[in-house]
Amino acid sequence: MSGRLHIDIPAVEEAAKLLYIRALKLLPDDIKRGFGRLDAAETDGTAKTILATMIENIAVAEKTDNLLCQDTGIPIFNVEIGRDVEVDGVELKDAIRRGTARATKEYPLRSSVVHPLTRKNEHTSSGIRVPVINIDFVDRPQTLRIEMIPKGSGSENGSFLKMLIPADGIDGIKTFVIDRVMEAGGKVCPPTIVGVGIGGTSDLCMHLAKVAATRALGSVCEDPEGAKLEALLSNAVNALGIGPQGLGGDGTAFAVHVETAATHITMNPVAINIQCHSARRASATFTPSGVEIGF
Amino acid sequence: MAHHVFQMPVDEAQARKLRVGDTVTFSGSLFGIRDATQIHMFDRGRKARFDMRGHAVIHTAPNVRKVPLSNECPAGYQPVCVGTTTSDRMERFTHPLMAQYGVRFVIGKGGLREASAAAFREIGGAYLAVIGGTAALETTWIERILDVDLDDLNPESLWHFQVRDFGPLLVAMDSHGGSIYERVRETAAGRRAAALAALGVKA
Numbered sequence: 093m094s095g096r097l098h099i100d101i102p103a104v105e106e107a108a109k110l111l112y113i114r115a116l117k118l119l120p121d122d123i124k125r126g127f128g129r130l131d132a133a134e135t136d137g138t139a140k141t142i143l144a145t146m147i148e149n150i151a152v153a154e155k156t157d158n159l160l161c162q163d164t165g166i167p168i169f170n171v172e173i174g175r176d177v178e179v180d181g182v183e184l185k186d187a188i189r190r191g192t193a194r195a196t197k198e199y200p201l202r203s204s205v206v207h208p209l210t211r212k213n214e215h216t217s218s219g220i221r222v223p224v225i226n227i228d229f230v231d232r233p234q235t236l237r238i239e240m241i242p243k244g245s246g247s248e249n250g251s252f253l254k255m256l257i258p259a260d261g262i263d264g265i266k267t268f269v270i271d272r273v274m275e276a277g278g279k280v281c282p283p284t285i286v287g288v289g290i291g292g293t294s295d296l297c298m299h300l301a302k303v304a305a306t307r308a309l310g311s312v313c314e315d316p317e318g319a320k321l322e323a324l325l326s327n328a329v330n331a332l333g334i335g336p337q338g339l340g341g342d343g344t345a346f347a348v349h350v351e352t353a354a355t356h357i358t359m360n361p362v363a364i365n366i367q368c369h370s371a372r373r374a375s376a377t378f379t380p381s382g383v384e385i386g387f
Numbered sequence: 388m389a390h391h392v393f394q395m396p397v398d399e400a401q402a403r404k405l406r407v408g409d410t411v412t413f414s415g416s417l418f419g420i421r422d423a424t425q426i427h428m429f430d431r432g433r434k435a436r437f438d439m440r441g442h443a444v445i446h447t448a449p450n451v452r453k454v455p456l457s458n459e460c461p462a463g464y465q466p467v468c469v470g471t472t473t474s475d476r477m478e479r480f481t482h483p484l485m486a487q488y489g490v491r492f493v494i495g496k497g498g499l500r501e502a503s504a505a506a507f508r509e510i511g512g513a514y515l516a517v518i519g520g521t522a523a524l525e526t527t528w529i530e531r532i533l534d535v536d537l538d539d540l541n542p543e544s545l546w547h548f549q550v551r552d553f554g555p556l557l558v559a560m561d562s563h564g565g566s567i568y569e570r571v572r573e574t575a576a577g578r579r580a581a582a583l584a585a586l587g588v589k590a
């Protein structure tokens with residue numbers, strides 16, 4: 093198709109509002125399947141009951157049209173802009189902010205966002221630099237995709253960064269992952285997706301951990317070296333016996349996801365960001381044929 | 388492993404009957420409390436006006452809708468989605484909640500640590516685990532929001548809920564020194580070496 097895709101700013105505002113509310117209510121199918129898988133493999137009685145309750149909660153949220161979890165999180169919007177897209181970037185960001193505030197006021201949602209020093213809540217789920225808006229460019233024709241992630245604090249508080257050194261090697265990375273998953277225990281609402289960032293600078297490393305934690309279950313790290321680690325680490329964390337909610341059992345994590353970036357000869361950074369079992373996402377894809385809402 | 392059904396409030400003897408692994412369902416009053424609520428109560432000297440003696444508190448900050456006063460909504464708030472937050476951040480408030488306000492049960496997710504275990508032992512109380520992230524279900528156990536205090540901290544106000552058949556909740560820490568979290572920590576620590584060996588990490 094030739095021509096340009098023009099992005100209508102009021103449509104972005106509507107989408108931002110809709111995505112925030114939708115993400116809080118409906119879990120993606122890959123996460124639902126993840127529950128099924130863990131439940132089938134679980135050998136601990138208490139853990140099985142807990143998983144069954146979590147699965148029931150997903151159904152209750154759908155039936156009562158309610159939020160899955162009370163934590164409305166920190167709103168994150170990942171925007172991917174394809175080729176031949178015409179959009180005013182400043183207006184796009186403003187529209188996302190307005191949509192977020194409207195979702196909060198009009199639904200109404202609990203605003204979980206406060207000023208970091210005064211702790212004042214504006215009751216808009218917004219503040220300085222929040223919602224977090226990440227913008228990237230992708231090689232796709234006439235497409236703009238907005239992904240919304242309400243990131244819960246219980247799991248976000250399970251974030252760790254360590255500037256390992258080259259002599260610590262991959263062993264240092266593996267040990268760090270095991271030890272931090274143990275430290276996080278039940279606080280991060282297991283079963284989780286453990287996101288691991290490896291390489292880059294400190295800030296990129298942390299960002300990669302978030303990308304890894306919020307990736308769909310079943311997706312694999314594009315770097316084959318990272319993919320190998322994912323499989324190994326997934327088995328290892330589920331051998332620790334932490335279990336759903338940290339009350340014991342096999343199902344500690346749906347998966348460990350890894351993302352990598354090149355790093356400096358003197359550096360070996362590793363970061364962890366954890367996503368809880370309320371692994372919520374929603375997306376809107378703008379194309380010449382309209383706006384498609386999904387996960 | 389017994390199941391206990393309570394009409395709140397409870398006394399010390401009832402609280403001490405609970406053992407780790409038991410389950411609890413209760414009806415009546417429940418008080419919602421969170422980080423800011425307790426920071427203001429215990430670090431900034433504000434006094435809560437509710438009588439919480441013998442009651443349960445839950446670590447929460449609910450989604451609510453502001454509505455006109457009615458019998459259904461006597462505080463002008465309707466519950467939208469009420470769930471539970473991570474308890475660990477509020478560890479240091481368990482003792483004063485019990486000693487100063489007579490609270491018997493703390494409900495939360497993810498568990499508490501040694502100072503809380505000591506308070507449960509000394510004063511007689513328990514930690515009841517609700518399954519974090521299952522707020523849609525939890526909300527169906529809430530009948531009404533009866534009252535609210537310290538509401539300038541909204542959503543981290545002190546909430547007075549009326550609940551029916553709230554649970555089943557798992558007794559995860561009791562007044563006899565039992566803690567499932569402690570047991571799981573020991574299990575994980577015991578399995579750490581094997582997990583690292585399976586990853587090919589040289590000891």
Ligand code: SF4
Nearest residue numbers: 161244246281368520
């Ligand atoms: S960690 Fe996740 S599931 Fe648990 S309470 Fe927070 S948002 Fe909900």
